[in-house]
Amino acid sequence: MSQTYIVGFDGTPQSGRAVEHAAAAAKKTGGKLHLVFVIEWSPYSFHTAEELAERHGRREQELDRAKESLQPVVDQLKGQGVTTEFEVRHGNAAELLCEIAKATPGSEIVIGRTGGSGLAQRLLGGLAMTLAQVAPVPITIVP
Amino acid sequence: MFRRIYLAMMAFVATVSPAFAQESSIDQMISDAVAPIVNPIVSTVFYSVPVFGTQFPLIVGWLVVAALVFTLYFGFIQFRGFKHSIELVRGDYLDPKDAGEVTPFQALATALSGTVGLGNIAGVGVAVYLGGPGATFWMILAGLLGMASKFTECILGVHYRNEYSNGTVSGGPMYYLSKGLSEDGKAALGKFLAIFFSICCIGGALGGGNMFQANQSYAQVSSLFPFFEGKGWLFGLIMAGLVGVVIIGGIKSIARVTEKIVPGMAVLYVGAALIIILMNIGSVPQAVSDIITGAFAPTAVAGGIVGALIQGFKRAAFSNEAGIGSASIAHSAVQTKHPVTEGYVALLEPFIDTVVICTMTSLVIVITGSWVPDSGVTGIALTSQAFESSFTGAGYVLAIAAVLFAFSTMISWSYYGLKAWTYMFGEGQGKEIVFKVIFCIFVVIGSSMSLGPVIDFSDAMIFAMAIANIIGLYMLMPKVKALLADYHEKLASGEIKKIKNM
Numbered sequence: 001m002s003q004t005y006i007v008g009f010d011g012t013p014q015s016g017r018a019v020e021h022a023a024a025a026a027k028k029t030g031g032k033l034h035l036v037f038v039i040e041w042s043p044y045s046f047h048t049a050e051e052l053a054e055r056h057g058r059r060e061q062e063l064d065r066a067k068e069s070l071q072p073v074v075d076q077l078k079g080q081g082v083t084t085e086f087e088v089r090h091g092n093a094a095e096l097l098c099e100i101a102k103a104t105p106g107s108e109i110v111i112g113r114t115g116g117s118g119l120a121q122r123l124l125g126g127l128a129m130t131l132a133q134v135a136p137v138p139i140t141i142v143p
Numbered sequence: 144m145f146r147r148i149y150l151a152m153m154a155f156v157a158t159v160s161p162a163f164a165q166e167s168s169i170d171q172m173i174s175d176a177v178a179p180i181v182n183p184i185v186s187t188v189f190y191s192v193p194v195f196g197t198q199f200p201l202i203v204g205w206l207v208v209a210a211l212v213f214t215l216y217f218g219f220i221q222f223r224g225f226k227h228s229i230e231l232v233r234g235d236y237l238d239p240k241d242a243g244e245v246t247p248f249q250a251l252a253t254a255l256s257g258t259v260g261l262g263n264i265a266g267v268g269v270a271v272y273l274g275g276p277g278a279t280f281w282m283i284l285a286g287l288l289g290m291a292s293k294f295t296e297c298i299l300g301v302h303y304r305n306e307y308s309n310g311t312v313s314g315g316p317m318y319y320l321s322k323g324l325s326e327d328g329k330a331a332l333g334k335f336l337a338i339f340f341s342i343c344c345i346g347g348a349l350g351g352g353n354m355f356q357a358n359q360s361y362a363q364v365s366s367l368f369p370f371f372e373g374k375g376w377l378f379g380l381i382m383a384g385l386v387g388v389v390i391i392g393g394i395k396s397i398a399r400v401t402e403k404i405v406p407g408m409a410v411l412y413v414g415a416a417l418i419i420i421l422m423n424i425g426s427v428p429q430a431v432s433d434i435i436t437g438a439f440a441p442t443a444v445a446g447g448i449v450g451a452l453i454q455g456f457k458r459a460a461f462s463n464e465a466g467i468g469s470a471s472i473a474h475s476a477v478q479t480k481h482p483v484t485e486g487y488v489a490l491l492e493p494f495i496d497t498v499v500i501c502t503m504t505s506l507v508i509v510i511t512g513s514w515v516p517d518s519g520v521t522g523i524a525l526t527s528q529a530f531e532s533s534f535t536g537a538g539y540v541l542a543i544a545a546v547l548f549a550f551s552t553m554i555s556w557s558y559y560g561l562k563a564w565t566y567m568f569g570e571g572q573g574k575e576i577v578f579k580v581i582f583c584i585f586v587v588i589g590s591s592m593s594l595g596p597v598i599d600f601s602d603a604m605i606f607a608m609a610i611a612n613i614i615g616l617y618m619l620m621p622k623v624k625a626l627l628a629d630y631h632e633k634l635a636s637g638e639i640k641k642i643k644n645m
Contacts, residue, residue, distance in 0.1 A: 043234055043246040046403055049253055049558040052245050052476035057310020059243040090243030 003031030257555030262462030274454025277437025281455025286497025289465030314475020352556020354589025379590030
């Protein structure tokens with residue numbers, strides 16, 4: 001069975017390096033890439049009435065924006081001959097990556113890390129630590 | 144542009160204010176100027192008939208009868224459907240594909256942050272002061288019945304909402320009144336009721352959703368910080384500034400911060416009330432007996448049973464807004480496969496708001512023996528005294544809670560009022576700014592007036608919303624029944640099913 005590399009991608013350079021690393025590995029093993037763009041979201045957060053009214057539209061915008069940042073990367077990978085799938089999800093990054101990994105036989109997770117800078121923390125900072133603790137499959141953290 | 148109007152408004156008030164040497168006279172002036180406009184509205188809405196020697200406002204009966212009719216018509220849905228409501232809020236029926244949409248929990252939390260507020264703290268204080276402990280019994284009963292009203296109006300709100308191409312939604316009574324009734328060939332009536340509702344909703348937003356909130360949070364703050372005494376207008380200006388920054392300036396971060404603090408404050412408030420109740424656990428049976436005997440054989444209460452009943456019903460309606468139509472506006476935004484799910488979620492609101500939180504406030508007041516008839520200690524002062532008698536310094540916590548609750552309720556109601564405003568005048572930034580500026584001015588007016596006229600006006604406008612809303616609910620309830628049947632068919636057939644692991 002071919003190896004599936006599940007890569008957390010959020011458009012940052014760090015996550016780009018994770019994609020490069022996974023792509024190189026996939027070429028070697030003949031595996032494929034599965035890019036996951038997680039939009040941080042909780043079903044239990046609080047919003048004002050106005051935010052609720054705009055929520056459906058916002059969600060579409062978020063999905064579009066995520067797809068826009070994924071598309072060139074996916075095209076480039078396909079150009080290199082690497083089989084690539086992608087998905088955009090709302091939720092908690094660590095939970096979703098684990099859920100996808102569990103549902104995909106022969107998978108491993110590849111993510112980047114921030115080294116503490118605040119901005120990309122939501123996907124890459126705390127995520128690396130959390131996944132290292134709870135991931136159901138082997139995990140590679142790309143510096 | 145709006146920034147300029149806003150600044151001009153603030154500058155105007157600031158230049159006018161110091162012109163008066165005595166601060167208290169400013170409050171008096173504002174009070175005197177508003178009273179002649181308010182009084183006729185109040186006496187019209189609260190048209191009363193004598194019942195057993197006391198005046199019974201017809202509008203209170205209107206609300207309770209409606210709640211009773213919906214309760215019977217839907218076969219005690221608030222009890223039969225309670226478990227299903229919890230499952231929906233817990234997310235048991237959420238499709239992972241819909242992640243990122245508004246969840247039932249979020250809609251409930253937002254609607255609750257609009258209703259859990261000073262009604263639960265100050266309103267209960269007023270009810271117990273005027274109606275005695277027995278008012279609590281009627282308040283709980285009205286809360287339980289009100290669950291069916293909320294169920295009905297929130298299903299209609301989702302069913303008849305407008306969805307726009309940019310993904311935003313607008314819903315609420317004005318939409319179901321006009322769209323729902325035009326389906327039955329009563330377009331003119333529907334339009335009339337929708338406009339009537341909108342006018343009252345704007346009044347309700349300015350009254351109960353604004354002036355009452357400003358007034359009572361000022362009352363609490365000024366009792367703790369003597370600096371503010373007699374300077375209601377100053378406190379009002381500060382609050383108006385903060386509200387203005389959020390709703391006019393679009394600084395959402397402030398609203399977001401309060402939205403995050405308010406649930407915490409609610410938990411803290413309920414926790415403090417629970418501790419006081421537990422500390423006095425020995426007095427609970429006596430308090431419960433006071434509440435029940437007070438409900439049927441009240442002493443020292445103006446108007447006897449009917450007096451207690453009116454106060455209980457009034458404050459319950461004011462606190463949980465069931466039958467008023469406001470929650471329907473907030474609930475219309477939710478993403479759902481079926482409008483009925485929203486009804487089930489919404490029926491929890493009067494339960495949490497009135498049956499749980501209001502009852503706790505009232506128990507604390509009764510247990511601590513803070514209620515003294517004709518003492519003049521009413522509203523938030525009474526609640527504050529009750530808490531203070533168990534915890535020194537509780538008044539300060541209550542002051543912070545009051546201001547935050549007031550603030551989040553104002554933000555919620557400014558949205559409800561705005562929706563009614565845009566329904567009548569059309570969408571557009573200029574038109575919206577006009578409403579928002581008016582809203583801020585009323586914060587100042589509300590802080591400056593004394594409680595009596597403010598509470599009368601607030602009640603009048605909020606109850607007036609119910610006139611149009613409930614006529615519509617009666618006419619549209621067969622449609623709700625059809626929707627309900629359709630929903631349960633889909634549940635039974637498995638088309639809508641539980642999705643675990645969420």
